[in-house]
Amino acid sequence: MENELLFRQAEARDLDKIVKMLADDPLGKTRENYRHPLPKQYIKAFEAIQSDPNNELMVAVLEGDIIGVLQITFTPYITHQGGWRATIEGVRTDESVRGKGIGTKMITWAIERAKTRNCHLVQLTTDKSRTDALRFYENLGFKATHEGLKLKFNRC
Amino acid sequence: MENELLFRQAEARDLDKIVKMLADDPLGKTRENYRHPLPKQYIKAFEAIQSDPNNELMVAVLEGDIIGVLQITFTPYITHQGGWRATIEGVRTDESVRGKGIGTKMITWAIERAKTRNCHLVQLTTDKSRTDALRFYENLGFKATHEGLKLKFNRC
Secondary structure, three states: OOOOEEEEEOOHHHHHHHHHHHHOOOOHHHHOOOOOOOOHHHHHHHHHHHOOOOEEEEEEEEOOEEEEEEEEEEEEOOHHHHOEEEEEEEEEEOHHHOOOOHHHHHHHHHHHHHHHOOEEEEEEEEEOOOHHHHHHHHHOOOEEEEEEEEEEOOOO | OOOOEEEEEOOHHHHHHHHHHHHOOOOHHHHOOOOOOOOHHHHHHHHHHHOOOOEEEEEEEEOOEEEEEEEEEEEEOOHHHHOEEEEEEEEEEOHHHOOOOHHHHHHHHHHHHHHHOOEEEEEEEEEOOOHHHHHHHHHOOOEEEEEEEEEEOOOO
16 A cells, blocks of 8 residues: 655644755755754744745655645735735755655645635746756646746845 | 835725736736726735735835836745745836836835845746846846746636
8 A cells, every 4th residue: 555645734843854854955055054953033934934824834744754845825916817826935855755756746736725725826936057846847837937036135 | 306206005096007007018918807897806806915914015106196016925934044035026117107217216115125024035037028127127136046937727
């Protein structure tokens, strides 16, 4: 019998593993700060997400272990005749399960979640250096029709 | 004395002009539905934005007339050490004022607003067919480091 992959909202006890996964990545390792105890700003961000009905931090669970994470933000816009959009961000799977189709199941799940929330599209941006990720999303039906622009602020 | 450009949160009475501006655009005209009375879904989206502390629909006002609109969404993320981001969307100026630097003032204003909300970056996506818009944002310091991917659902 195949082991079942479960999806649920992240809980406070999952945060350590979530940050660990986010940091275990070529770009993530340059910008995250995974240590014990977890820096307070991770906990504050988690609480902000949890208290916002338009943000969901989802984890994928296999045999009791957190093996994937993603965040979905639901946003009402005036454009597209007052259409809601879902934005996916912070997608990561545990390195132990990479190449096993877990990412596909996670994004497919997120797409269904977006439909349930009455969104008319799902969007995301991916760093142009992540060429595998671009191919992955295009295979799932996403179209790279837009430029994704960022303006970063200098912070201490 | 130069006429002063003011920025404020949109009010219900501004919605007609906002939708009119959004529809007056090569892409907007294919997807908006500007008519009287305004379709209900615009009003519902406006109410959803107004009731969400993490969404702001801003208008630029010159001599009492609405001449620009943009929406900013503030989102807490676990990534980037629990950093908040500002996302700009639905930027439009009235055709009567185009080429007069109003867009630059609007985006500059939005960047300052994002800093006030303690964001570590401002992001947006722009359709690859809008080559002028890409240049405009790059001149303001944005970097096109990401692919912007969309997956649209078929709706009736």
